[in-house]
Amino acid sequence: MKKNLDVLSAVLIKLFLFVALFCPITTTMAGNKHKVYYQEFMLVNAVIAIFIVCYVIATVINQRWNKDNKVFCIKYFIAILAYLFFYWLMLDQIQWKWEGANGMISFSFFLLMMCGKNTDWIEKYHVIEFANRSIVISNLIGIFVYLKGYASVYWYNFKFEFLLPQANYLYEKRFNWIYYHKSQYAFMLLLSLAFILVYRHKFKNKVTFGISVIILMICLYISHVNTAIVGGGVMLGSFLFDMFVKNFSKINRKVKMIGIPAALVTVIAVGRAVFLKISAERSIDTLGSRTVIWKNAIKMILKYPEGIGNKFAFKKLYLPEFGESYTNNGHNIFLNEMLRFSIPVGVCFIILFALILIYSLEKKFSFFTLGIWAAVMMSVSMDYAVMASGWTLMLFFFYMIFFLNGKQQVSAASEEIQEMDSDTIKNTAKKPGKHDVN
Numbered sequence: 511m512k513k514n515l516d517v518l519s520a521v522l523i524k525l526f527l528f529v530a531l532f533c534p535i536t537t538t539m540a541g542n543k544h545k546v547y548y549q550e551f552m553l554v555n556a557v558i559a560i561f562i563v564c565y566v567i568a569t570v571i572n573q574r575w576n577k578d579n580k581v582f583c584i585k586y587f588i589a590i591l592a593y594l595f596f597y598w599l600m601l602d603q604i605q606w607k608w609e610g611a612n613g614m615i616s617f618s619f620f621l622l623m624m625c626g627k628n629t630d631w632i633e634k635y636h637v638i639e640f641a642n643r644s645i646v647i648s649n650l651i652g653i654f655v656y657l658k659g660y661a662s663v664y665w666y667n668f669k670f671e672f673l674l675p676q677a678n679y680l681y682e683k684r685f686n687w688i689y690y691h692k693s694q695y696a697f698m699l700l701l702s703l704a705f706i707l708v709y710r711h712k713f714k715n716k717v718t719f720g721i722s723v724i725i726l727m728i729c730l731y732i733s734h735v736n737t738a739i740v741g742g743g744v745m746l747g748s749f750l751f752d753m754f755v756k757n758f759s760k761i762n763r764k765v766k767m768i769g770i771p772a773a774l775v776t777v778i779a780v781g782r783a784v785f786l787k788i789s790a791e792r793s794i795d796t797l798g799s800r801t802v803i804w805k806n807a808i809k810m811i812l813k814y815p816e817g818i819g820n821k822f823a824f825k826k827l828y829l830p831e832f833g834e835s836y837t838n839n840g841h842n843i844f845l846n847e848m849l850r851f852s853i854p855v856g857v858c859f860i861i862l863f864a865l866i867l868i869y870s871l872e873k874k875f876s877f878f879t880l881g882i883w884a885a886v887m888m889s890v891s892m893d894y895a896v897m898a899s900g901w902t903l904m905l906f907f908f909y910m911i912f913f914l915n916g917k918q919q920v921s922a923a924s925e926e927i928q929e930m931d932s933d934t935i936k937n938t939a940k941k942p943g944k945h946d947v948n
Contacts, residue, residue, distance in 0.1 A: 520635030662686035693893030696738030741885030748881025807840030
């Protein structure tokens with residue numbers, strides 16, 4: 511029974527990853543043309559809802575409770591209850607129940623994963639290896655679709671559809687892959703990049719790992735999301751810097767004398783090139799018009815503190831600073847939660863996000879962790895980078911990147927030490943026998 515539940519949990523989590531990374535099927539409110547804003551049924555969350563049931567039973571039977579996360583889980587549970595309460599309170603204004611239900615599935619999934627000890631079954635059934643392969647294969651297919659001239663693939667209302675690039679984006683060629691918008695695609699690429707960097711030891715060798723990183727960086731480039739491209743650079747830079755600091759004493763002095771100045775020159779040159787590229791396309795002074803959008807989004811939030819519910823896609827933000835210009839969202843996930851669902855619901859969402867960020871830094875503080883969060887916060891603050899359809903995958907990545915027990919790294923390290931010790935013993939034993947022959 512215990513083994514069967516673990517097997518089923520592993521199968522379901524792999525099925526969830528397959529759906530999320532290859533065919534994220536959703537349905538939308540009847541008659542609504544704005545698919546992304548009014549999603550109802552999500553196949554991803556249907557799979558996770560079944561997983562939650564199996565996972566809870568398995569955790570209770572096996573008594574695999576993670577007491578180290580107890581305080582965090584209590585705080586997170588209270589924040590979920592507050593989110594649910596205010597969502598229910600504003601339901602007449604919000605006008606649809608599916609969004610709240612999907613949010614509860616995503617938040618509950620993350621909370622339960624934090625409550626349990628999961629390293630053993632995740633390791634045993636090779637969930638990480640499956641995720642690494644799925645990420646790389648999905649994005650390889652994406653590159654192929656891009657080279658064929660398509661902008662994205664839609665999986666709405668159980669329909670599969672290739673979309674061509676929109677003609678109104680004159681200065682760029684956007685690519686969204688299986689996501690509604692390029693910023694959502696780029697955000698998932700950043701999380702995927704962080705994931706494979708954290709679990710680089712799960713690749714067969716350094717070559718396959720390096721190729722995988724290159725594939726994700728190519729995908730970031732063709733998504734044409736400048737914020738995410740910078741974020742990817744920050745993430746890689748912080749990862750390399752962390753590795754450099756940890757191995758500083760082992761590095762040859764001459765390598766340090768040549769490598770450090772060369773690295774600084776490279777960073778400055780790349781930074782300058784990126785700055786010139788972005789400034790040629792967008793206004794740096796207004797962060798690509800973001801400061802203006804945020805200011806007007808806050809005005810609308812204060813005007814409609816109860817949120818604008820189903821009118822979100824239609825009640826466009828007026829931007830008087832740019833003449834007769836409008837935009838359909840606040841280009842910031844936290845502002846958009848307030849715009850859609852009310853200030854209290856948006857504040858609860860911010861608290862849920864902040865709890866994860868703070869606790870992750872407590873659990874695993876490093877330059878790399880800071881680099882990941884810098885990339886994430888740039889992405890979610892500058893664009894509507896993740897909506898309810900992406901919450902579960904986002905929270906899966908957060909859990910795996912920041913909170914999964916690092917037993918596999920410890921085991922690998924101890925194995926290396928044991929091998930070194932056994933070699934030492936053998937060499938010591940062989941010393942008296944000067945003419946030993948293998």
